Amino acid sequence: MTETRSYRDQHLKTACSSCSVLELCLPLGLTGAEIERLDTLIIQRLKVKKGSALYRAGDPLRSLYAVRLGSFKTSVLSIDGREQVTGFQIPGEMLGLDAISTEQHTCDAVALEDSEVCPIHFAHLEKLARELPSLQHNLNKILSREIVRDHDMMMMLGNMNSDERLAAFLLNMSQRLNSRGYSSRNFVLKMRREEIGSYLGLRLETVCRGIAHLRDQGLVEITGRDVNIQDMDGLKQLIVGCHRHLS
Template sequence: MPDIRALQVHVLKAACSSCSVMELCLPIGMTSPEIERLDTLIVQRLKVKKGAALYRAGDELRSLYAVRIGSFKTSVLSIDGREQVTGFQIPGEMLGLDAISTDLHACNAVALEDSEVCPIHFAHLEKLAHELPSLQHSFNKILSREIVRDHDMLMMLGNMNSDERLAAFLLNLSQRLKTRGYSSTDFVLKMRREEIGSYLGLRLETICRGIAHLRDQALVEISGRDVKILDLEGLKQLIAGCHRPPAC
């Protein structure tokens, strides 16, 4: 009878080197031997059920999390207890970066569907990054990407009207899915309309009107959570006043 523990170790050992989103995650630009060293930091995969929190605001920083399967939302609570969505993360993206400066998480991370993440112990990651310049470079790129997203979010909220915000959100999600090998024109929204509105700074009724406006312009069809983009170029032209679509 095969050793089950050995099989588990084998699967985990191949986590980075055979992962379908490897090129979007920490191993960017790393050689095979370097990726094998990174593999040693990922001792388990963590499954997170839909609606469950990976971590909550105030929790201590222990690990960063690479999304392998599924999707998450990050959010904070306002003084009056209302949720403010700050981002949506899909495979190949990192969670937990918010805790690096204070060693405490500043937001909640909740699974939008049954998901799986690769926990990377932060202290061990820092130590290995000192030994592998390529890993440090990849990590710096991830941090820079987060800064760019924050800048783009401010641009969106400050310069776009409601229809443009919705169009930019759909276009960005389309592009991110395409990068991961999925359809850029037919996909399912894992988040609720209320959550999209919170992220975009719009009321639910404004989101509903925006969907109707995009449909009337023959740009998209949205039925429930099913999205069909009819005119990608039209969406791009709608937000042409911005340098690029905002990152979500």
């Protein structure tokens, strides 16, 4: 389902300068005049219903998308047709970067809840970035952040056991939500446990056992999708122990 077909009747005007996630998104560090120029590229924002695709693998690159409200998952299909979750995106983060090299999306981006994005036409963004070095710098930082995330994921899958992977995932979500003004200890997971398992390379039953292990250690209490981190330092120590073991 492509951008044009899916959201033709859901166009709403927006402005970067008044956005609640301004400090986390592409305009970070831009002057007022520069933000106004970027504003001209975001003609409308798009509402995406829970379970709907913002774009699908194979769709042509038209825009990058800044998540304004809600959350998304990105995923690809494995050779045997199973879904492999590759990431979860929350407000202030960008979608669509996967298509820059080939001008074609390599994954699906699906809303985990009713969400809203700001589409930024990529060709126009490239042109403006050539005129505004600060904007080009921000775009480079976003691309670099994606590379670092990929490296972190490779380390997690290659060197951590199941409990450590789950702890790292919860700490990552805690830190990302906290930087957006939410509680670092109490939050709601928008993704299903099967999706967490796919992302972490774990079976559903292993995720459930890991949650029980963390609970038994007094680190985390998870009821349904409600998370309560009871011992933040203990959870971090679990990951530090993994790094010590690797070194």
